[in-house]
Amino acid sequence: MFAELQTIPGPQVLWWALTPLLLLSGGGLLLLTLSSLRANLPRWVSTTWVIGISTAAFISLFPIWNRISEEGPRTFLADAVGIDHSSLFITGILILVVVATTLLSHSYLQREDLPEIELYVLLLLAAAGGIVMASANGLIVLFLGIEILSLATYVLAAYHLRRIESQEAALKYFILGAFASAFLLYGIALIYGATGSTNLVEINAWLSKNILFEDGLLLAGFAMLLAGLGFKVAAVPFHAWTPDVYQGAPSPVVGWMAAGVKAASFAALLRVFVSTFGSYSADWRPALAALAIASVLGGSIGAVVQKDVKRMLAYSSITHAGFLLIGVEAATERGTTATFTYLAIYAFLAVGSFAVISVLGHEGDNKHTLETYKGLGTRKPVLAGAFTVLLLAQAGVPFTSGFIAKFGVIAASVEARSWTPAIVAMLATAIAAFVYLRIIVSMYLSEPSQEGSVSVDLGSRIVIAVSAALTIVIGVFPSFLVDLANNAIPILVGG
Amino acid sequence: MEVTTTWYLVLAAALFTTGTVGVLIRRNxxxxxxxxxxxxxxxxxxxxxxxSALGGLxxxxxxxxxxxxxxxEVVIGLAIIVAIARRHPTTAIDDFSTLRG
Structure with a gap:
């Protein structure tokens, strides 16, 4: 009896399921230590290190995926973390985006003469935060994941030391981000007050067992949570920061923001709203539909009046957030699958597009007007061709991956009988197409401008080529990705 | 008069609203x-x-x-503000308007 009292039971930890998370965060911290022990680490060492760590983490996903298939989703660490196929799917996207961002950053940092270690460390830690979000089984863990991801990303936005725009972007991102985090946390507190738990499984069980007559507290919690997450995914009306931050932040980092941060935030949104609050879907679906409609319209109309290509793509990322929200709003398995497919496809589109922008930004990372793109088709036909493919896919042209993505969410929405978002989305696609065509037209049909020569380094070449190739391959043979996403529906399990 | 949980919740809501309004109207x-x-x-x-109302930890x-x-958040935020203040000694948020469409 006495001996039993003395041992404090520690929570069970499934280390094998945490391998990718531990590799990324441990690899990041080790890199930081190494760089402080030895000044002037050659640039290729840190780049190789990050790519090696990420590759190892990506390979470790396969055995974990198989083990989860056999044993079913697992929860551990006192039910705080749950690993299922959806968390692994998002982890995979995040790792690929980290690799792409690293490849882009290598030459970018050299060109801009910026220190490289901190960017890689912050990137790895941000990815670790994203993985925590995608495998959170409790609202507090989810909040911690969001903060790890966001705090690292705020600093990444400020990374260009010599551009005041970069710091201005970081300040705006930080103030509004912290503001949104406070809303998110207040939402968590209210939901805790209403249901008596912060654990997703317990909340889900409680909500399906009890019918509330006075559910004001719970609904206020939903609203606050939605506002907080809406900020992270850049949905209208919480989008005001997006164009400024995308314009000011270093271009490779913007690729991470558009692809990585969005993927992690949507994973959280699906886990919390569709999987946990599913029995209250009648209450939150109209709010999500409103956000989705506002985002697809606001994003595509906002993009039309921009002159800066980075801002155009910022607004286009808002439109994509709207499409993704349509998939979430369906609140069905098909909607969830479509959202996951969209996230994977959009990750490649965003990374590829911002790779082109990063290359064309020239030294100083400030040549982003349409002027820079004039006559690119004759000056750099391959680069212009790849960018055209990526832009056409973002517009949703058939035989590109973007079509599969958009078709998926709209079909899911129609199946769930929410006609309005589906119809508005189709109209918005037409408006958004104008913007992408405008960039393409200026690349091919304008006289070449007298800009200096563009040199495309190896890292950017790989990223642009792979993302453009995947865009077409997934567009023609989508079944592989769709099958993978079909298996990736979040499943919450209690301990 | 007994101080119930509601009092604390109302106080918290009032503080939260004060903070929200502050973010929206202040400029420093x-x-x-x-x-x-x-x-x-x-x-x-x-x-x-x-x-304390629900019990449990x-x-x-x-x-x-x-x-x-x-x-x-304080650490990161102050670092960003200091980085900017080194270049612009007057830190009013309206001065930061290089980024616009």
Whole structure:
């Protein structure tokens, strides 16, 4: 009896399921230590290190995926973390985006003469935060994941030391981000007050067992949570920061923001709203539909009046957030699958597009007007061709991956009988197409401008080529990705 | 008159609203920052109030995490503000308008 009292039971930890998370965060911290022990680490060492760590983490996903298939989703660490196929799917996207961002950053940092270690460390830690979000089984863990991801990303936005725009972007991102985090946390507190738990499984069980007559507290919690997450995914009306931050932040980092941060935030949104609050879907679906409609319209109309290509793509990322929200709003398995497919496809589109922008930004990372793109088709036909493919896919042209993505969410929405978002989305696609065509037209049909020569380094070449190739391959043979996403529906399990 | 949980919740809501309004109307980054901290502390109070009303430890536990996150946010936020203040000694948020469409 006495001996039993003395041992404090520690929570069970499934280390094998945490391998990718531990590799990324441990690899990041080790890199930081190494760089402080030895000044002037050659640039290729840190780049190789990050790519090696990420590759190892990506390979470790396969055995974990198989083990989860056999044993079913697992929860551990006192039910705080749950690993299922959806968390692994998002982890995979995040790792690929980290690799792409690293490849882009290598030459970018050299060109801009910026220190490289901190960017890689912050990137790895941000990815670790994203993985925590995608495998959170409790609202507090989810909040911690969001903060790890966001705090690292705020600093990444400020990374260009010599551009005041970069710091201005970081300040705006930080103030509004912290503001949104406070809303998110207040939402968590209210939901805790209403249901008596912060654990997703317990909340889900409680909500399906009890019918509330006075559910004001719970609904206020939903609203606050939605506002907080809406900020992270850049949905209208919480989008005001997006164009400024995308314009000011270093271009490779913007690729991470558009692809990585969005993927992690949507994973959280699906886990919390569709999987946990599913029995209250009648209450939150109209709010999500409103956000989705506002985002697809606001994003595509906002993009039309921009002159800066980075801002155009910022607004286009808002439109994509709207499409993704349509998939979430369906609140069905098909909607969830479509959202996951969209996230994977959009990750490649965003990374590829911002790779082109990063290359064309020239030294100083400030040549982003349409002027820079004039006559690119004759000056750099391959680069212009790849960018055209990526832009056409973002517009949703058939035989590109973007079509599969958009078709998926709209079909899911129609199946769930929410006609309005589906119809508005189709109209918005037409408006958004104008913007992408405008960039393409200026690349091919304008006289070449007298800009200096563009040199495309190896890292950017790989990223642009792979993302453009995947865009077409997934567009023609989508079944592989769709099958993978079909298996990736979040499943919450209690301990 | 007995002080019930509701009192604490109302106080927290009032603090949170004060912080929100502050963020929306003030223009100095440092003051904005203090307003955000006020909002986070209001949430902390909410957690404690609910925690003691519902019993159990998860409410109190959440407070620790919230405090750590708030501290980390202070570090990052001040670093960004200092980085900007070195170039622009007058830090009013309206002066930062290089980024626009």
């Amino acid at each position: 980054p440092l003051v904005l920052f203090m307003c955000v901290e006020l909002m986070l502390n209001a949430v902390t109070l909410t957690f404690v109030a609910f925690g 998860s409410g109190q536990m959440a407070v620790f995490f919230a405090l750590v996150v708030a501290a980390a």
